[in-house]
Amino acid sequence: MDCRTELHELYRFLDREMLPEEEAEFANHITICLECLKRYGFELQFQQLVVRRMHQEEVPEDLMAKVKGALRSI
Amino acid sequence: MSEEVAEVTSRKNPVPDRELQQKRERFQQEAFPLMPMLYRTALRLTRNQHDAEDLVQNAVLRAYTFFDKFQPGTSFKAWIFKIMTNLFINDYHKRARTPLTVPLENQSGFEPDPEKLFFDQVMDTDIKKAVEELPEVYRLTFLLASEGFSYKEIASITRTNLGTVMSRLYRARRLLQGKLWEYAKGVER
Numbered sequence: 031m032d033c034r035t036e037l038h039e040l041y042r043f044l045d046r047e048m049l050p051e052e053e054a055e056f057a058n059h060i061t062i063c064l065e066c067l068k069r070y071g072f073e074l075q076f077q078q079l080v081v082r083r084m085h086q087e088e089v090p091e092d093l094m095a096k097v098k099g100a101l102r103s104i
Numbered sequence: 105m106s107e108e109v110a111e112v113t114s115r116k117n118p119v120p121d122r123e124l125q126q127k128r129e130r131f132q133q134e135a136f137p138l139m140p141m142l143y144r145t146a147l148r149l150t151r152n153q154h155d156a157e158d159l160v161q162n163a164v165l166r167a168y169t170f171f172d173k174f175q176p177g178t179s180f181k182a183w184i185f186k187i188m189t190n191l192f193i194n195d196y197h198k199r200a201r202t203p204l205t206v207p208l209e210n211q212s213g214f215e216p217d218p219e220k221l222f223f224d225q226v227m228d229t230d231i232k233k234a235v236e237e238l239p240e241v242y243r244l245t246f247l248l249a250s251e252g253f254s255y256k257e258i259a260s261i262t263r264t265n266l267g268t269v270m271s272r273l274y275r276a277r278r279l280l281q282g283k284l285w286e287y288a289k290g291v292e293r
Contacts, residue, residue, distance in 0.1 A: 038274060045273075047255050075223060076281065081250050083231040087144040093157045094139065097164050101128055104168060 033065045040066065044073055131171050134180045135164055141181075142188060145247045149192050151236045159196060163188035182253065186261045189244065225288030234283040242276035249273055 042048050043056045060067050142163065146156040167174075167184045174183055235243060241262075248258045258269045 038270060041270070041274060041277070045249065045255065072222075073277075076277075077250075079223065079226065080231055080235070080280070084144055084148065084235070084247070084250055085140075087140070087147055089139045089143045090153070090157065093143065093160065094136075096157075097139075097161055098132075100161065100165055101132070101168055104165070 033063050035059070035063070035066050037069070040069055040073060044070070044077060127171065128168075131168050135167060135184060138181055138184060139164075141251050142184065145185070145251060146188065146192070148232070148235050148247055149240075149244065150196055155196060159188060159192055162195075163191055166191065179257065182257045182261060185248065185251070185253070189248075189261050192244075222285070222288060226284045230287070231284065234280055234287065237283060238276055238279055242272050242279060245269060245272040246276035246280070 039056065043053065046053075048056060060070055139160070142160050143156060146159040146163075147153065150156045150159055163184065167187050170187075174180060235246070238246065244262060245258060248261060249255075253261065255266050255269045255273075258273075259266050262269070264272075
């Protein structure tokens with residue numbers, strides 16, 4: 031537990047918000063720091079799980095019909 | 105493109121049907137593929153199907169009304185999400201049960217523990233419920249990030265700065281993990 035990498039940094043990496051050089055450096059860090067690798071694995075899995083669940087919703091058919099009708103009437 | 109000509113003629117005569125139809129088709133090509141994203145975001149924001157449908161419909165109609173103001177070459181997705189976000193903040197949260205405040209939540213972050221059964225347990229819990237229980241500002245930021253917006257885009261959509269986006273996203277994730285961890289422990293018992 032002595033890696034001082036902030037979770038914020040890990041999130042920036044996860045969200046692809048780093049500059050290319052930063053990203054390469056962080057990716058390299060992950061290969062040698064087991065703590066960060068574990069945390070990254072957890073956060074990645076967590077994000078994927080939540081996004082998968084969020085994306086299960088389907089647009090109700092009547093909403094599409096309503097929107098199409100409304101657009102035509104403007 | 106003869107937009108200037110079109111504008112002049114539209115002042116004299118009503119806009120020809122064909123032109124309107126073309127505008128509508130261009131708009132629909134941009135907007136309709138985004139309907140699933142808009143709807144699921146609206147659903148988690150309003151927390152019920154009826155309000156979500158209203159919100160999406162109002163956002164789409166408003167976007168269509170201002171479609172001439174949209175700058176080609178910029179992100180239509182970010183533009184329409186900004187419209188929907190503004191509508192939500194202005195109209196919907198006024199009548200929501202909970203006010204738009206950042207609560208002093210406890211600091212119980214979840215300790216990452218990958219070798220635990222966390223993910224197996226969480227599969228059985230209601231992730232949607234946990235997301236809906238997030239305070240509004242965190243929820244909004246988290247949902248936008250989940251739809252693939254960059255921090256910069258989220259900052260623009262929610263009218264804030266990058267630092268605030270990052271800290272809101274950070275808090276949202278920690279709170280969500282904390283909540284799901286609570287649920288998972290509940291399942292265990």
